[in-house]
Amino acid sequence: MKKPAHDRIGRRARRTSALFLAPSFLGVSLFFFIPFCVVVYYSLVADPISRRFVGLANFQKLLRNAAFLQAGRNTLLFSGIAVPLAVALSLALAVALDRSIPLKSQLRSFFLSPLVVPAASVVLVWQVIFHRSGALNSLIEALGGTGVDWLKSGFSQLVIVALYLWKNLGYDMVLFMAALAAIPKEPLEAAQIDGASPTVIFFRLKLRYLAPTTFFVTIMSLVNSFKAFREIYLLTGDYPFETLYMLQHFMNNTFRALDYQKLSAAAVVMFLAITAVIGLLFWLEGRLGKDLEQ
Amino acid sequence: MKKLLALLLALAMPLTLAACGGKDDAAPDPVPQAVTDAPAPVTDAPADDTAAQAAAVPGAVQIALPEGDVITDAKLQDGVFYIGAYGSTDPEDYTGGMDRIYTAGTDGSAPALLYTRESSDIDDFSPSQDGSVWLSTYHFDLDAQTSEQNLIHVGADGSVLAELATADVAGDVIPQLFPAADGGVLLLSYQTVYTLDSAGSVIASADIEGSMREPLLLPDGQIVYHQEAYGLDGVSAAAFVKLDPATGAVTPLPDRSELGLSYASPLCADGNTLWFTRTGSSVYTLDMATGAETEMYTLMNAGINVYDMRTCFVRDGVLWSAESPASMNPTMPAAGSNVLTLYPARAGEDDRPVLTLATMRSDNGLTQMVTRFNRLSADYRIQVRDYTADDPWIDHALEKLNYDIIGGDIPDMFLLDSMPRHTLVKQGLLADLSPYLAADPDITADDYLMNVIDASREDGQLLGLFGAFQIGSLAALPGQSVTVENNTLENLFSLQTQDMDTAVLQCTDGEQDTLAALLLAQSPEDIVDLANASCSFDGVKFRALAEMLAAMPATEYNYDLGASGAEVPYRLFQAYLMQYGDIEFDNLNGWAYTGGEEPPIDQRGSTLVGWPTSQGGMYDVMTIYNFAISSRSAYPDGCWAFIRQILTEDAFQQRMLENGEGFCLKRSVLDAWADMCVQYEAATRADVDTVNAIFQSDRLRVDHGGLMDQVFSIVTEELEPYFDGTIDLDTAVAALQSRVSLYLSENS
Incomplete structure (x- = not known):
């Protein structure tokens, strides 16, 4: 019996789409999925040389490792503070620059400029400012205060949060500005006619329309918070003061020490944690933006 | 789809942080090896070690000067070697240079004495196309605290054709000599090149701009040299430059290399092809017309000892090295110092199993050991992986080593100097050398400082053996x-x-x-x-x-x-x-x-x-030249045959007496x-x-x-x-x- 024409067309479309997807699928498999499987495998063996299966022993050992726990705490704290701050401040800046204010274009360029400054230069400037004999301490001491070792004390996380915000606010701000410009005018005008205040319009309407962008900005900020390691490493080296010791330090140093099993176990744990965070963000985004999509 | 993307994103993040290797299948299972009683026959050096090495290399040619002569320099002109030597063993006579020049063919025929001087004051020489030789001499009078520099033109029959004071031509500098047309000579000083005719009259001079490193005469009479510009963080730009000695005009050679031409030194030229090395190790060719660059091999792995190289040339597309053992002090010459041996580069053309040796440094001692082993061993060939060859940063080198290890490409041997030994030990990568030491018939405990060797054991295991x-x-x-x-x-x-x-x-x-x-x-x-x-x-x-x-x-x-x-x-x-x-x-x-x-x-x-x-x-x-065998090596006997070289009398003599590297065992x-x-x-x-x-x-x-x-x-x-x-x-x-x-x- 001859198959209906729509079946044939559907099959052909599926084949065509599979063909188009194949390169991406191959790339993702080759560069992400297969290496990840190798990492999982290494996390379950005594070492990559003998490859003796040890079950979850590497994970048990890892979760008892004080350095890993310290790095995990620091990374969580840093991302927990820096990411919400980045989202909130960039949204505030975008809203401010969305209005007709003087020097709007210059301010936009000002906030974007850190993106094009090389990391080494950023670090140099930061060292000049925050070194124990740096500009900030000189200023404090000139004003009669006592200098602080900003990079080797409890203040060090503040310094890197500031560095992270300085570097990333501009990018997030541009994303929010684009999203603000794309909000349809009709519902806003309808709300104004109904007598809604600007605050109500922002929180009840604009913010809802911005939910997908907020979600995207949050994910990107999270990713960028991990990238802050580069600057921290250049500022403080392999073994920084304990509050600056991030998971990337742990992984970098563990790799250099040829301790692949510990490194792999840490990568798997980190994968699970990030998956959980991103899953939570998706759930939140679904909840917040569902009625608008409908 | 969104969730899949999220999953992949989450997947990607730790992976960018966790470096994971690719070649998962490259590590062979360890091959159980019985410790044999008869390691490969590279034992104590014979009396005439250079002869043995030359005999073992197909095509190698030896040119032997009389016993007692110490070869200091050699140059090739139109198929004839001009060999500069010092011929006295009395330290009182030695004034720092050469005192005789020989000529010899490239076929190993007996050399002929061209010219001798009473004083060993020949600093440099340059053979010309007509068979004559220009010499540059330098003599310092200790009593009078004065120096004297001369240029001497010696004819093909050994007679002196011209003699003049260098200062009259080039001022108070010691110039480098290169042949010019019609028996003339080029004098290169720091900033000027002079062209002299056969009688020593200056017929042209030209100023040179910029620094000149390692000049080399090309077949067309021009000089190629390496020029570097320095920035705040080292070499910022580098190029090979061609100099026309007559006009002083310089032309940068075209460069299409991805690496740029930093840390490069010219070796020799073959037609329009310039052979050069990077960091004195890797050999490249550069097409001087197009700028195309080709990586060839590393000198050490091709069986060439760059520390003993007096000159080199290309014949039928193969690089040849003219070598004689380097002596720190010609009055106490190394064995075979009177012999110039021509070795062809041999880049992996034989069937011997390859033993890889990981190192974070490459020096004279290591080069001697590796080239000697590669020439004499019939059973194995060493291939050195110098992780600092192109990038001297140890951190970067360690990273490369780590990638090799996790990728399963584990070296057969490690030179532990500058390596993170404790991490290799922790991962069980180093084999215990005790059984090999005990089973070696040529090593008798009474002959060695076993006390020192035993002190280096960890939990009874000897995980490395050191040469000094x-x-x-x-x-x-x-x-x-x-x-x-x-x-x-x-x-x-x-x-x-x-x-x-x-x-x-x-x-x-x-x-x-x-x-x-x-x-x-x-x-x-x-x-x-x-x-x-x-x-x-x-x-x-x-x-x-x-x-x-x-x-x-x-x-x-x-x-x-x-x-x-x-x-x-x-x-x-x-x-x-x-x-x-x-x-x-x-x-x-x-x-x-x-x-x-x-x-x-x-x-x-x-x-x-x-x-x-x-x-x-x-x-x-503190140990030096500390070698270890990988516990994963498929050829531990071959590795031991190499490592045991460091215990030979010849090796110790060379390291202690010539290189002054410390005590020996x-x-x-x-x-x-x-x-x-x-x-x-x-x-x-x-x-x-x-x-x-x-x-x-x-x-x-x-x-x-x-x-x-x-x-x-x-x-x-x-x-x-x-x-x-x-x-x-x-x-x-x-x-x-x-x-x-x-x-x-x-x-x-």
Whole structure:
């Protein structure tokens, strides 16, 4: 019996789409999925040389490792503070620059400029400012205060949060500005006619329309918070003061020490944690933006 | 789809952080190897080792000068070698140059003497196309404190055609010589090139702009050289430049290389192809017309010893190296110094199994060992992986090594110098060499310092075997000789306070005692055990120590503690002494103290050896050329056949007598060297006996580095600002505690 024409067309479309997807699928498999499987495998063996299966022993050992726990705490704290701050401040800046204010274009360029400054230069400037004999301490001491070792004390996380915000606010701000410009005018005008205040319009309407962008900005900020390691490493080296010791330090140093099993176990744990965070963000985004999509 | 994307995003993030390898299948399963009684036959060098090496290489040609001549330089012109040599063994006659020139064909035919001089003052020479030779001579008159430089043109029959003072042409410089047309010569000084005719008259001169490195004459009469421009972070631009000697016009060669031409040196030219090396190791060709660059091989792996290379040439597309053993002092020549051997580059064309050797450095000693083995062994070929060849940063090199190991491409051997030995040991990558040592028929325990070898064992295993060693020492002023048995802190303090005019110990007696007590109470093992057991570094001890040191007036605190691991308190104490005392620290690598410049005999310092501890101390042994076999090597017997070379008399003689790299393990060589030092140098028989007693001591401790290396680097970094007064004690101790704890926790 001859198959209906729509079946044939559907099959052909599926084949065509599979063909188009194949390169991406191959790339993702080759560069992400297969290496990840190798990492999982290494996390379950005594070492990559003998490859003796040890079950979850590497994970048990890892979760008892004080350095890993310290790095995990620091990374969580840093991302927990820096990411919400980045989202909130960039949204505030975008809203401010969305209005007709003087020097709007210059301010936009000002906030974007850190993106094009090389990391080494950023670090140099930061060292000049925050070194124990740096500009900030000189200023404090000139004003009669006592200098602080900003990079080797409890203040060090503040310094890197500031560095992270300085570097990333501009990018997030541009994303929010684009999203603000794309909000349809009709519902806003309808709300104004109904007598809604600007605050109500922002929180009840604009913010809802911005939910997908907020979600995207949050994910990107999270990713960028991990990238802050580069600057921290250049500022403080392999073994920084304990509050600056991030998971990337742990992984970098563990790799250099040829301790692949510990490194792999840490990568798997980190994968699970990030998956959980991103899953939570998706759930939140679904909840917040569902009625608008409908 | 969104969720899939999210999953992939989450997947990607840790993967960008966790470096994971690709080649998962490359590591072979370990092949159980019986230790054979007959390793590959590369044993003690025969009397005529260069002849044996040449005989083993297909196509190699030897040109032998008379016995007693020492080849210093060789140049090739129109298929004829011009060989410069020094021919006297009397040290009184030697004035630093050559005294004779030979000519010889490239087929090994007997050389002919072209020209001799009474004085060994020939600095450079340049053969011309007509068979004549230009010589540059330099003579310094010690009595009159004057120097004389001349240019001499010697005809093909050995007669002197022209002689003139260099100063009349090129001023007060020692020029490099290159042949010019019609028996003339080119003189290259720093900034000018002169063209002289056969009679020595200047017919052209041209100024050269910029720096000129390693000029080479091209077949078209132009000179190619390497030019580098320097930026703040090293070489910022580099190129090969062609110079027309007649006009001084320079033309950069086209360069299409991805790496750029930094760290490059020209080797030789073949038509329009320039052969050059990068960092003296990897060979490349450059098409001078198009700029196309081709990577060929590394010299060492192709069987060429760049340290012995006098000149090189290309024949039928193959690079040939003309080599003769390099001698530090021509009056005490190495064996075979009168023979020039032509070796063709052999880049992997044979069927011998390849043994890979990982190293973080490449030097004369390693090159000698590898090229010699590759020439003489019928069973194996060594391929060196110098992880610092293109990039000298050790961190980057370690990263590359790690990628190889995790990718399963594990080297067969490691040269452990500058390598993170403890991580290799921790991962079980190093094989125990004891069975090979015990089974080797040519190695008799009585012939070697087994005491020193045994001291390097860890849990009974011999995980590396070294070719030389030094003893950590303190060097003080004359009249103070303290052996390890009474090398206590009190003695050291006494040494400072009583006998040295410039050394004033700036603390009270009470402080001395407390400091001594603190130092004496801790052994390195105690500190590491304590730290490892608790995974929380005890900064209180450091604080106390720092307090003690802080009580001593400090104006400046600047020291370089080096990378070798040792007891932290000891190192702090060492740093203190270096800052406040007039005591030098240097490794004892000979029979008398030779740190820095050799002091005159009457001012020769004494040597204090060992660690100051309550028991009197340990002798700290630093190893050099420490080789290990990978536990995963499929050819451990082949690896042993290579490594055992370092125990041969020939190898020891070369390292000790020629390179001065430290003590060796073979008694006969050690004794011969000691006799020579007593006869010719500053050592006394008492010095020799003292050091010999150290070799027999049961207090030897081989410094393998390890955890304490990094700990001490952190300690050094944090204490420096403290001692220079930038930070207070609390800040220093808090930073120290924090960083060291992290490191130790990470490695627990």
